[in-house]
Amino acid sequence: MSDASAHALEHHEPVTSTGIPNKKVLMWAFLGSDCMFFGTLISTHLIYRKISATVGGNFLDIRDVFDIELTSFSTFILLASSLFMALGVSAIHKGNLKSMRWMLLGTIIFGAIFLACQVYEFTHFIHAPGNELTLSTYRGEPHVFGSTFYVLTGTHGTHVAIGVFWLIGWLAYSFTGKMSVAHAIDIEICGLYWHFVDIVWIIIFPVIYLMEYAL
Amino acid sequence: MATESIKYLAPDTENKAKTQVFPRPGQHTTGLIDWLTTIDHKKIGLMYGMTALFFLIVGGLEALLIRSQLWDHNMDVLTNRQYNQMFTMHGTTMVFLVIMPLSAAFFNFIMPLQIGARDVAFPRMNALSLWCFVGGGLILNLSWFFTGGSPAIGWFGYAPLTDTRFAEVVGDMGPDFWIFSLQILGVASLLASFNFITTIINMRAPGMTMMRLPVFTWMTLIVSFLIILAFPAITIALVELMFDRTYGTNFYDFLEGGKPHLWQHLFWIFGHPEVYILILPAMGIVSEVIPVFSRKPLFGYGLVIFSGAIIGFMGFAVWSHHMFTTGMGVVATSAFAMLTMLIAIPTGVKIFNWIGTMWGGRIRFDTPMLFALGFITMFMIGGFTGIMHSSVPIDAQHQDSYFVVAHFHYVLIGGALFGLFCGFYFWLPKMTGRMLSEKLGKFVFTLMFLGFNLTFFPMHYLGMIGQPRRTHTYNEGHGFETWNQIATVGAFILGLGIVIGIYQFVSAFFNKKLKPAGSNPWDARTLEWALSSPVKEYNFARTPIIKARDQAWENNYGPRENHAEKEPLDDHGVHMPDRSWWPLVTALGLFGLALGMLFHRTIDPSGELVRDYTAPILAGSIAILGMIMWALEGPGGYHLFPKENDE
Ligand code: HEM
Ligand SMILES: [Cu+2]
Numbered sequence: 001m002s003d004a005s006a007h008a009l010e011h012h013e014p015v016t017s018t019g020i021p022n023k024k025v026l027m028w029a030f031l032g033s034d035c036m037f038f039g040t041l042i043s044t045h046l047i048y049r050k051i052s053a054t055v056g057g058n059f060l061d062i063r064d065v066f067d068i069e070l071t072s073f074s075t076f077i078l079l080a081s082s083l084f085m086a087l088g089v090s091a092i093h094k095g096n097l098k099s100m101r102w103m104l105l106g107t108i109i110f111g112a113i114f115l116a117c118q119v120y121e122f123t124h125f126i127h128a129p130g131n132e133l134t135l136s137t138y139r140g141e142p143h144v145f146g147s148t149f150y151v152l153t154g155t156h157g158t159h160v161a162i163g164v165f166w167l168i169g170w171l172a173y174s175f176t177g178k179m180s181v182a183h184a185i186d187i188e189i190c191g192l193y194w195h196f197v198d199i200v201w202i203i204i205f206p207v208i209y210l211m212e213y214a215l
Numbered sequence: 216m217a218t219e220s221i222k223y224l225a226p227d228t229e230n231k232a233k234t235q236v237f238p239r240p241g242q243h244t245t246g247l248i249d250w251l252t253t254i255d256h257k258k259i260g261l262m263y264g265m266t267a268l269f270f271l272i273v274g275g276l277e278a279l280l281i282r283s284q285l286w287d288h289n290m291d292v293l294t295n296r297q298y299n300q301m302f303t304m305h306g307t308t309m310v311f312l313v314i315m316p317l318s319a320a321f322f323n324f325i326m327p328l329q330i331g332a333r334d335v336a337f338p339r340m341n342a343l344s345l346w347c348f349v350g351g352g353l354i355l356n357l358s359w360f361f362t363g364g365s366p367a368i369g370w371f372g373y374a375p376l377t378d379t380r381f382a383e384v385v386g387d388m389g390p391d392f393w394i395f396s397l398q399i400l401g402v403a404s405l406l407a408s409f410n411f412i413t414t415i416i417n418m419r420a421p422g423m424t425m426m427r428l429p430v431f432t433w434m435t436l437i438v439s440f441l442i443i444l445a446f447p448a449i450t451i452a453l454v455e456l457m458f459d460r461t462y463g464t465n466f467y468d469f470l471e472g473g474k475p476h477l478w479q480h481l482f483w484i485f486g487h488p489e490v491y492i493l494i495l496p497a498m499g500i501v502s503e504v505i506p507v508f509s510r511k512p513l514f515g516y517g518l519v520i521f522s523g524a525i526i527g528f529m530g531f532a533v534w535s536h537h538m539f540t541t542g543m544g545v546v547a548t549s550a551f552a553m554l555t556m557l558i559a560i561p562t563g564v565k566i567f568n569w570i571g572t573m574w575g576g577r578i579r580f581d582t583p584m585l586f587a588l589g590f591i592t593m594f595m596i597g598g599f600t601g602i603m604h605s606s607v608p609i610d611a612q613h614q615d616s617y618f619v620v621a622h623f624h625y626v627l628i629g630g631a632l633f634g635l636f637c638g639f640y641f642w643l644p645k646m647t648g649r650m651l652s653e654k655l656g657k658f659v660f661t662l663m664f665l666g667f668n669l670t671f672f673p674m675h676y677l678g679m680i681g682q683p684r685r686t687h688t689y690n691e692g693h694g695f696e697t698w699n700q701i702a703t704v705g706a707f708i709l710g711l712g713i714v715i716g717i718y719q720f721v722s723a724f725f726n727k728k729l730k731p732a733g734s735n736p737w738d739a740r741t742l743e744w745a746l747s748s749p750v751k752e753y754n755f756a757r758t759p760i761i762k763a764r765d766q767a768w769e770n771n772y773g774p775r776e777n778h779a780e781k782e783p784l785d786d787h788g789v790h791m792p793d794r795s796w797w798p799l800v801t802a803l804g805l806f807g808l809a810l811g812m813l814f815h816r817t818i819d820p821s822g823e824l825v826r827d828y829t830a831p832i833l834a835g836s837i838a839i840l841g842m843i844m845w846a847l848e849g850p851g852g853y854h855l856f857p858k859e860n861d862e
Contacts, residue, residue, distance in 0.1 A: 016417040022336040025413045029443060033405065036447035040481065044455065044466070052472045135464045142471035147464035151455060169846070 027189040031196045034159075038200050041155060045148040045208060056141040062212050065131040065138075067121065074117035075205045078160070081110035082198045089191040092184045097174055100187065104171045107194065111164040118157045122150065149208065156204060159197045166190055239793035239851040252794035254338035257750060259345050260324030261646070266349055267316035268717050273356070274308035275710050277301050282670075282706040285699050288691045296383060298687035299367035304355070306370030307393065310493065311400050312352045314627065317635045318496035319348075319407055322435045325642060326411065328743035328750060329429045331420025331759045333789070336413040339798050339845060344407040346802030351400035354392055354809055363387030369685065371482055372456070374467035374475035379460055388813065394457050395809040401446050401453075402805065408439035415439075420742075421782075422761030429741040429765075430513060433520045434499030437527045438492050444531070445488035452481035461816070476541060483534035491530040494594075494626060495523060497634020498565060501587045504641050505569050507739045508584035509576025512765060515568045522561035522568075529558045539610045548607055555605035562598055566591060581737070582656030586637030589664055593629025597622055600675070615685065618678025624671045628709075636663070639720050641739075644732035647723045648749040655719055662712030669705025673698035740768035745779070746862050753789040756857035757781035788854035797845035804838025811835075 016022060054060055088103030125133040132139060133146045167190060173179055240252045253259065281301050284292040293301060327335055335341050358365045366389035368376040375381055377390045415428070415436045428436075455466040456478070465471040467478050506513045513519060535543060535551040543551075569591055578584070600622040604610040613619055636659075644650050677698050682689060689695050723729060735744040744767040746754065760780040763769040769777040811831030819825050 017419040017423075018417055020417065022413050022417050025416055026337065026409050029409045029412045033409075033443035033447055036444050037451055040448050040451040040484075044451070044477065044481075047477065048472075048474075051474065135458070135462055136471060142465060144465045144472045147455075147458065147466050147473075151458055151464065151466075155454075169843075 021185050023185055023189050024192070027192050031192065034196065034200075037155070038152075038203075041148075041152040042203065042207060045152050048144045048148050052144050055138050055143050055145075060138065060143070060145065062133075062138075062145060065125050065128045065133045066209060066212060067124065068209060068213065070117060070121060071205065071209050074114050074121075075201065077110050077117070078114045078198055078201055081107045081114070082195055084110065085191050085194045089184070089188050092181065092187045095181045097179060101171060101174055104167050104174075104187075108164055108167050108171065111160050111167070111194075115157060115160055115164070118153065122154075152208065153204065156197070156200060159200070163190070163194050163197055166193070239795050239848055241793050241851070242791070242853040244794055249794070251799055252342075252796050254334075254342045254792060254795055254798070255752065256323050256327050256334050256338065256341060257646075259341050260320045260322075262345055263316050263323055263348065264320030265721070266352065267313050267320060268720065270308055270312035270316075270352060271713065272717065274305050274313055275713060277305040277308065279706055279710055281305065282703040284687060285689075286703050287696055287700070288689050288693075290688060293687065295687040296367055299369075299685070300365040300389070302685065303366050303369050303393075307355060307366075307397075309627070310370060310489070311397065312348075312355070314493045314631050314635070315400075315404065316348055318438070318493070319344075319404075321431070321496065321500065321635070321638050321642070322407070322411055322438075324646060325743060326432050326435045327414065327418070328645075328746060328754060329432045329741050330415060330418060330423055331742055331755060331761060332414060332418040333754050334792075335410050336418055337410050338792060339795050340406050340410050342795070342798035343801055344403045344410070346799050347399050347403035347406065347805060350802055350806035350809075351396045351398075351403060354399060354806070355396035358389050358392030358396075361388045361392070363389045366390045366393040368393065371486065372478075373482075374456075374473075374478040375469060377456055377460065377478075378468060380470075386818075391457075391460060391813050394453050394460070395813055398450065398453055398457075399805060399809055401450050404442050405446055408442040411435055411439040412443070420755075420759050420761055422759075422779075423742075424761075426517070427761060427764045427766075430502040430516065430519055430523075431496075431499035431741075434495045434502075434523055437523050438495045441488045441492050441495070441527050441530065445485045445492065448481050449485035452478060452485070461812075479538050479541065480534070483537045484531070486537065487534040488527075488530045490623075490626070491526055493631045494634075495527070497590065497631045497637075498523065500634050500638040500641070501569065501590050502565075503739075503741060504583045504587045504637055505572050506765075507641075507737050508579045508581060508587070509573045510579075510738070511572055511576040512740070512768075513568065514571035514574070515564075516764065519565055519568050522564040525561040526558060529554065529561070533558055536605060536610070539607050540614045552605055552607050556602065559598065559602050559605075566595060566598075581640075582651070582653060582660060583637050583641035583737075585657065585660045586633050586640060589660065590630060590633040590637060593625055593633060593667070597625030597627075597630055600625065613678065615683055616678035617674040617682045617684055620684050621671050621674035621678060624667075624674075628667055628671070633663070636716060639716075641737070642743075643720060643723050644736050645743060645746075645748045645750065647729075648732050648747075649723050649726070649729035650732050650736060651719055651723055651729065655715070659712050659716040659719065662708055662715065666705045666707070666709030666712055670702045670709055671705075673702050673705075677702075735767060735771075738768075738771075740765040742766045742779075745770060751857070751862055753791060753855055753857060754862070756789065756860065756862040757784055784857075784859060788856040791853050791855055793851035793853065795845070795848065797841045797848065801838050801841030801845065804834050804836070804841050807831075807834025808838060 016025075018025070052060075084103045084106035088100050088107060091097075091100035091103055130139065133149070135146050135150055137143060138145055170179075170183075170187060170190065173183075240248055244252065250258065250262065280293060281298065284290050284298055284301075286292075323335070323341065327333070363382065363384035363386065366372070367383070368390055372390065372393065379387075415432060419428070455464070458464040459466050459468060459473075465473040467473045467475050469475055502513060502519055533551060533555045535547060536555045539548055539552070569587075600618065604613050604619070604622065613622075640651060640656055677695060678684075680694065682693070682695050682699075689699075732748045734747050736748075737744070742759065742761070743750070745759070758781065759766070760782060762779055763773060763777040766779050770779055808831050811828075811834045815827055815831055817825050817827070
């Protein structure tokens, strides 16, 4: 008997047809759907990047407003948070609540740093002197870049924020004394979500940011 | 009904309820509170179905107004704007508030019974899906009462019709209502689909292998996958549109660099899979009904399922056939034309399977079978015209004419709606425990079949001689009048048939004079027919161990080794989950959030735009509170102790 189904029996979880817990199947189905959400947003951005490549008659060089050092740093932070997340999942599987708490806290903090960087980035871009990138303009000229860029990265940021609050919820719950190995599956699906959001960023970062520098 | 089978209550059940801070409504909840807090898939299915039938009447009245306006040239029943609103609301209502939720009603009620489960995998999420659907339907129809009235943008909401600068009425809120309602309905569909996927993959009774699943369950699975993969495209398109209208982004604003064309792509990337989302459930129903009334197993079970899956898969690769006349270029247009022609093959395969099933069978022409036969023939006509539009030069003639209207109504009414009515006539005895009057059923079928063909067949011809769709009237001298009048008469006959049908469905729940159905009145084949009618609260007293496809049939006629067995009665009894308030509260929060976002902008006396987020934040907090309480309320529950075969 596999580890997971042994746990399931112990905790009177219903035995499932596939042996995979229901919550996990649910999360995988959701992530499949979420791929299409991001797929739509990323394609919108790329299509407009190609067909609206000028602004006010000049070639649109978004490097004037991007701050690639900052974004590289926040990318690194987000990737690192996945390590904490993975360690957190493995800790609760072993029943090590204390270690799980630290790992979740690490994930939360790194997620929060990423979000702070994004907030900074957004405010910075909107007010970049001479290069203002707003939802509807670039350098005061109407353009779609701001629309696609902010809505795409903003949707990703919202995903990270939801993940952070979800993890805070579990961190708080771990202090009620009711948490046990039975909840490993709950942390595991948090982990699935978190890694997925990370992977999406691994696509967004090169495609939306780095490619601007490849020309 | 369930109380009879309870020997005693598990000793700790009552106490547990008292120790909870906010106890979940328990076993003895009745009346309104029961319906508001229920998480039973059968009750949720019924509420889904009844709400959808209500909207069928609303959408039907809208259609009749459209038809009255078109009775003669230059009529004034509706103004041009009202006409546009009417066909927008009619289309949106029929697609999102009628056909999809009717399918969801059957998914909910029947699918768990077919796989031998006591409920879906996430019962509370199922309730949330129901309440989101109700909320979304309300929001759409609330639009009538606010600035600008209902949306006048078509169910496809093409840009730049949705551009605020082109609004016919200053501050028109119609499109905003449309956006938020579709978003909430999207949440409902997505939640339901995640739930059904998990249920079918994970909650099958022992022995119920994937290749033993009834075809209807297979179609539920395929449709659920289509929904979770197709809805994101429209959700994002709507988010972008919402940003355009609310925060001034430029996604679809061609004056500022946006491309309205992109909206069409995103809409139809969703929209074409959507038509399969509408038709596959009906195909599943018909695939259950035809074998029963032909007294033969389904011919080519594997092929029917496989062609369903292929249709679903290919459905994602043909969307641009709705855009042949937009100038996409030769390569794209030809590729999409070819793929569209190809997709007719798996569809044809299914038709031949149904014919093969009937071939040599002992056919009984009861009402469900009549609707199934109506489905096949009418759907075929719609399919043929569909193949006609797949040819690009021909489509250039059809596009935006009544020919297209004829096409999609043959697939949507003659196909989907007939299939769903077939489902009602077939399964209502299982749901209510009563047989419906065959006489009345056949009368309804006759009215619907006649009315439907009278309405929509002439539209082929009207389209060919040039009557444009989406146009509120026509001038004298085109020769459109006669056929339009025939269509309008037909529409009223169809409407009468539908109303009598709905009356018959609803009265089956109350009319005690109807004949009792017994567990298997049709001598049907799948697992749900092994249960009593109406089905007990817990569905299965003992989990069945499945030995064959068409288990109910095998139990009656199959060899010994194919008879289902049952797991022994559990001395813990059947665990029943308690009801819950939180799905309703969460849905109310989301409903309020949408309304709050709709009204968060005001223009102050000096003409400044003022944004006030108090209401959306409050409502959003209610939704979040609902979710937190949901997570914390704990399992609760009680035990029932049915006897051996009390199911
Ligand atoms: C009582 C039966 C019905 C009648 C008489 C009817 C009639 C009509 C008419 C006259 C139009 C407008 C054509 C135009 O000028 O563009 C229309 C559009 C439409 N109908 Fe129906 N219809 C009925 C039922 C249904 C059902 C059951 C569906 C199911 C999905 C449906 C889906 C649509 C759609 C999608 C449109 C296109 C809306 C648009 O272009 O905005 N109809 N119908
Ligand atoms: Cu299509």
